[in-house]
Amino acid sequence: MSNVIEIPFETTLLVRDTCLCLHVQRAARALARRFDEALRPLELTNGQFSLMMSLNRPEPAAMGPVATLLAIDQTTLTAALKPLTRRGWVTILPNPRDRRARLLSLTPSGKAVLAAAVPIWKVTHAEVEARLPDGNADRLRRDLLALS
Amino acid sequence: MSNVIEIPFETTLLVRDTCLCLHVQRAARALARRFDEALRPLELTNGQFSLMMSLNRPEPAAMGPVATLLAIDQTTLTAALKPLTRRGWVTILPNPRDRRARLLSLTPSGKAVLAAAVPIWKVTHAEVEARLPDGNADRLRRDLLALS
DNA sequence: GACAAATAGATTGATATCAATATTAGTAAA
DNA sequence: TTTACTAATATTGATATCAATCTATTTGTC
Numbered sequence: 001m002s003n004v005i006e007i008p009f010e011t012t013l014l015v016r017d018t019c020l021c022l023h024v025q026r027a028a029r030a031l032a033r034r035f036d037e038a039l040r041p042l043e044l045t046n047g048q049f050s051l052m053m054s055l056n057r058p059e060p061a062a063m064g065p066v067a068t069l070l071a072i073d074q075t076t077l078t079a080a081l082k083p084l085t086r087r088g089w090v091t092i093l094p095n096p097r098d099r100r101a102r103l104l105s106l107t108p109s110g111k112a113v114l115a116a117a118v119p120i121w122k123v124t125h126a127e128v129e130a131r132l133p134d135g136n137a138d139r140l141r142r143d144l145l146a147l148s
Numbered sequence: 149m150s151n152v153i154e155i156p157f158e159t160t161l162l163v164r165d166t167c168l169c170l171h172v173q174r175a176a177r178a179l180a181r182r183f184d185e186a187l188r189p190l191e192l193t194n195g196q197f198s199l200m201m202s203l204n205r206p207e208p209a210a211m212g213p214v215a216t217l218l219a220i221d222q223t224t225l226t227a228a229l230k231p232l233t234r235r236g237w238v239t240i241l242p243n244p245r246d247r248r249a250r251l252l253s254l255t256p257s258g259k260a261v262l263a264a265a266v267p268i269w270k271v272t273h274a275e276v277e278a279r280l281p282d283g284n285a286d287r288l289r290r291d292l293l294a295l296s
Numbered sequence: 297g298a299c300a301a302a303t304a305g306a307t308t309g310a311t312a313t314c315a316a317t318a319t320t321a322g323t324a325a326a
Numbered sequence: 327t328t329t330a331c332t333a334a335t336a337t338t339g340a341t342a343t344c345a346a347t348c349t350a351t352t353t354g355t356c
Contacts, residue, residue, distance in 0.1 A: 004256045005263045012204045015269065016217070020276055020285060021179045022198045026219035027292040028176035031169045033314080040315095047342070050170045056160045063305065069164070071174035076343050078306060083341070100304040100351045108152045115153045121163065128168055131294050137168060143288045144175040146279050181344080188345095195312070212334065224313050226336060231311070248321045248334040 024147070031128065038124040042117055049121065051080055052106060052114050055090060060103035062095065071148055089113055172295070179276065186272040190265055197269065199228055200254060200262050203238060208251035210243065219296050237261055 015022070035046035044052075054069055055061055067077040081104070084090040089110030095101035106114065129137050164170070183194035192200075202217055203209055215225040229252070232238040237258030243249035254262065277285050 005260050007201075007204050007259060007263050007266065009204065009206065011266060012201050015198075015201045015266075018285070018289070019198070019269070019273060020288065021183050021194050021273070022218075023289050023292040023296075024172060024176045024179050025195070025198070027295040028172045029219050029313080030296045031172050035169050036314080045341080046169050047173070050163075050167065050173070053155075053160050053163045056155050056157065058157065064303090070170075071177045072342085073344050074305065075307080075345085079342070095304095098304080098352070100349095102305070111155060112153050115155050118155065118159060118163075121167070125167060125169070128295065132291055133294055137166070140168065140288070140291045141166070141171050143280055143291075144171040146281055147175040147276065148171075148178045177343080184344080193311080210334080220312085221314050222335070223315085223337085227312070243334095246322070246334080248319095250335070 020147070024144075034128065035121075035124055038120050039117055042113055042120070044113060044117055047080065048084060049114070049117050051077075052084065052089065052110060055104050055106050056111070056114065060093070060105045062101050063104065066104065084110070168295070172292075182276065183269075183272055186268050187265055190261055190268070192261060192265055195228065196232060197262070197265050199225075200232065200237065200258060203252050203254050204259070204262065208241070208253045210249050211252065214252065232258070 032046050035049070039045065039049055050070060051066070054066055063074060063077055067074045070077070072080070081090060081092060085092060087109075088107055091105050091107055093103045093105070095103050129135070132140065180194050183197070187193065187197055198218060199214070202214055211222060211225055215222045218225070220228070229238060229240060233240060235257075236255055239253050239255055241251045241253070243251050277283070280288065
């Protein structure tokens with residue numbers, strides 16, 4: 001006798017149509033592709049843009065708070081910094097006050113790339129925001145923050 | 149003379165607080181971690197769960213529509229199938245009607261894993277949905293679909 | 297001060313993601 | 327039927343992501 005467990009197709013449709021995780025992943029991939037494409041002339045991805053923008057501070061940033069801000073694992077941040085330091089856009093210096101810590105800073109060329117990216121971000125973001133059904137981006141941001 | 153381009157800190161704050169791409173990526177990572185953790189006893193990730201659930205159809209699925217449904221690149225789907233076929237959860241067969249195409253199916257053990265994942269998904273999803281400020285998940289799903 | 301516990305990052309290994317490109321097969325036009 | 331085009335999928339290379347684990351350093355307690 002065959003004892004294959006069958007999941008009702010209705011369950012599949014339920015997950016497909018309601019799963020917030022799937023909905024968010026889909027939107028994340030679509031938005032990433034859109035911003036990546038727009039930023040491609042600068043050889044910058046959406047994630048690199050967000051990371052570098054988060055480093056644009058009066059004082060150099062430590063890694064922990066940056067990872068928390070971006071909601072990425074600390075090991076992901078370590079990896080993400082490699083292509084940026086290799087291109088000379090970000091510097092990693094030891095923190096004299098705490099020799100475990102590192103201080104992250106944008107270099108002048110990093111700031112130049114980031115400055116060039118800002119108008120691209122503005123245009124792309126305006127296009128994306130215009131797609132929202134009723135233009136209520138604040139509400140969407142609030143919902144997304146609640147999930148983070 | 150120093151010609152370093154400085155991006156106003158206000159711009160950084162603006163991007164940090166308004167960028168929908170960043171907001172969605174953050175929520176995507178947080179939700180992925182949450183579902184990955186809940187599904188870990190089954191050695192299943194959120195993405196593998198979504199993929200396998202999308203394969204639970206009356207007829208075997210072709211790759212193109214599955215990639216479109218998940219909003220992933222076709223090459224990503226090819227890669228994502230490898231650990232699933234290796235574990236014997238998914239089979240990839242040639243399509244006799246079109247020898248370019250492949251037909252994707254869940255195996256009995258794949259269905260068993262997926263069936264075990266469904267109650268975990270239900271509990272986790274209910275917890276996530278409860279975090280929404282006003283409980284209006286439909287509105288959030290509509291917004292996310294508009295961005296996909 | 298010594299020692300335990302906590303903290304900051306780095307490394308490794310596995311999977312995820314996409315652009316660019318290649319391969320194979322179906323399709324349509326000449 | 328040959329030729330051009332289109333469609334479905336695979337491969338490669340680079341980066342992204344996280345769990346598990348490791349090292350170095352700081353902090354707190356006695």
